[in-house]
Structures are given as structure tokens and as C-alpha cells.
Amino acid sequence: MHRLDIATYFTQNADGERSPSELTDDDLRSLYGYPSSLDSPWVRVNFVSSIDGAVTADGASAGLGTPADKRLFAVLRELADVIVVGAGTVRAENYGGARTDGVMAARRTRAGLSAIPPIAVVTASAALDPESRLFTDTEVPPLVLTSAAADRDRLARLREAGADIDIVAEHTVTGPAILAALAVRGLRRILCEGGPGLFGTLLRDGTVDELCLTTSPQLLAGGAGRIAVSPTANPTPMSRAHILGDADGTLLTRWVRAPRD
Numbered sequence: 001m002h003r004l005d006i007a008t009y010f011t012q013n014a015d016g017e018r019s020p021s022e023l024t025d026d027d028l029r030s031l032y033g034y035p036s037s038l039d040s041p042w043v044r045v046n047f048v049s050s051i052d053g054a055v056t057a058d059g060a061s062a063g064l065g066t067p068a069d070k071r072l073f074a075v076l077r078e079l080a081d082v083i084v085v086g087a088g089t090v091r092a093e094n095y096g097g098a099r100t101d102g103v104m105a106a107r108r109t110r111a112g113l114s115a116i117p118p119i120a121v122v123t124a125s126a127a128l129d130p131e132s133r134l135f136t137d138t139e140v141p142p143l144v145l146t147s148a149a150a151d152r153d154r155l156a157r158l159r160e161a162g163a164d165i166d167i168v169a170e171h172t173v174t175g176p177a178i179l180a181a182l183a184v185r186g187l188r189r190i191l192c193e194g195g196p197g198l199f200g201t202l203l204r205d206g207t208v209d210e211l212c213l214t215t216s217p218q219l220l221a222g223g224a225g226r227i228a229v230s231p232t233a234n235p236t237p238m239s240r241a242h243i244l245g246d247a248d249g250t251l252l253t254r255w256v257r258a259p260r261d
Ligand SMILES: NC(=O)c1ccc[n+]([C@@H]2O[C@H](COP(=O)([O-])OP(=O)(O)OC[C@H]3O[C@@H](n4cnc5c(N)ncnc54)[C@H](OP(=O)(O)O)[C@@H]3O)[C@@H](O)[C@H]2O)c1
Pocket: 046, 047, 048, 049, 054, 055, 056, 059, 060, 061, 064, 085, 086, 087, 088, 089, 090, 092, 093, 122, 123, 124, 125, 126, 127, 172, 173, 174, 175, 193, 194, 195, 196, 197, 198, 199, 201, 229
């Protein structure tokens, strides 16, 4: 056991001064780079929780966010080919399309990515509102990953609203079916932004390579759930890749799946 006492800060201190160990966005892009020359999908999952494990504050993740978490959230989006999210989160958080600016788009293009990562929504029900921001506030069409059992009329309405619908399974949408559908489109650098139901599915199916977990410096209690939910436990050993801290107490941890025997 070791004491991890080499602090690395994300944000400037209260006087606006840079600490010598403050990380720049270039540092973050390098610390969180996907493995180079990926020939199969790499699934990174990103969550924020309270110290006592709550995944929401007042029903949304926004109340848990800190400046460091928001900065990392943006950097992780910039590095991804696609942002995958469960329909529960899209509904709860009124998801819109990812944003970019000219400089970021140019950096992405130089790195071999599209200018803007699409949002891919996983849903069994296809119960998404065609008038919601997912369809009306986006520069690229959202991708809807669903099964042949989804309601045809709903799917037709989502298609009319601009969605790219992909029936990835006959009945149950599994982790491998999601990854296969994305790989066909050349989308291998996957960023899953939750929520707990989708994370549970991906863990159940052994399809998670990495977890970036921010611990927000607050205790909440209450009835909020945790970051992964599935009917049965699925132990997945992970190795610690790094731990970063910010002056406000935020901890940013990166965990990578331990090599299989
Ligand atoms: N703290 C954080 O970092 C964070 C991150 C994300 C979300 N959240 C919070 O988490 C809450 C939402 O939780 P949630 O568990 O409902 O989120 P979720 O995982 O985003 O949504 C669950 C829904 O996703 C779809 N889904 C998931 N796995 C599927 C599969 N294998 N096949 C087909 N569809 C699948 C289903 O949609 P249908 O019902 O449409 O079939 C399911 O009901 C919200 O309050 C949100 O704010 C927090």
C-alpha cells in the first residue's frame, strides 16, 4: 500500500493562479488517449457520483458536476468517435447533440475523427420524443440502436425526425450487438455516458474496457441509485490507471479492465 500524495490539479486556484502541477487540456488529451491503432472497439464509460455513491442529485447528474468534471467531460467527448447513451438518460437529461467549435473540429479531423461525434441512443421501446433536443438541437443525426421488437410507428416518427435507425438485434440488445453495429460504421473509440441501466448491460456482457469515474466532493444520502444496475452481479476486475485531484476536492479516477487470464 502507498500513499498517493502527488496532487495534480485541474483548475486554477481561487486567486486565478496556475499551480505548477495544473494540467492543461493537452495533458488531459494525452492522459485519456484511446489505445492507438484500434482494430476492435474500445468502450470507455464515464460517470460522476457523490462520495456516498449517488448517481444523481435531484434526479439528474448536473448537481454532481464540478469544474474539473465538466472539463474532463468535454475532453472525453472530443476524443471519441461516438457517444453512446441509454434512452433513460436521454429522457431524464434532455440530451441534445454534441457541440464543437472550429478549433476542436480541426483537431478531431487531424486525429482521423469526424468533426462532431454523433449521439447513439440504446433503446428497447423507441420511446423517444421526436420533438426533443436529441433531434432538434444537433448538427449530426442521432443514431438509434434498437431491436426488431421496437414499436414500428415510433421508429417511423424518429426516422422522420432525422434519426438514423439501426435494428441491431431481433429481441434483446446486447453489448456485442451494440459494438458490432458501431464497428460497421467505423466507430471504435466509444464513449458511453451511462446511464446505470446501459452500463449494467455492458458489464453483464463483458464489453467494458475502461471506467472514468469522477467523485464529486459531497455526501448526499437519499434514494439515488448507483452507477451500474443489472439483475445479477458481474464481477469485473479493474486496474487503476491514474487518479487526479482538483483543489475543490474532486477526484478523477481512470480504471482499465485487468488483463484476462
Ligand atoms: N451521474 C452520472 O454520471 C450519470 C450518467 C448518466 C445518467 N445518469 C442518471 O441516470 C438516470 C437514468 O438511469 P437509467 O438506468 O434509466 O439510464 P439509462 O441506462 O440511460 O437508460 C435505461 C434505458 O436505456 C435503454 N437500454 C439500456 N440497456 C438496454 C438494452 N440492453 N437494450 C435495450 N435498451 C436498453 C432502455 O430504454 P427504453 O426504456 O427506451 O427501452 C432502458 O430503459 C438519470 O436520472 C440520469 O440523470 C447519471
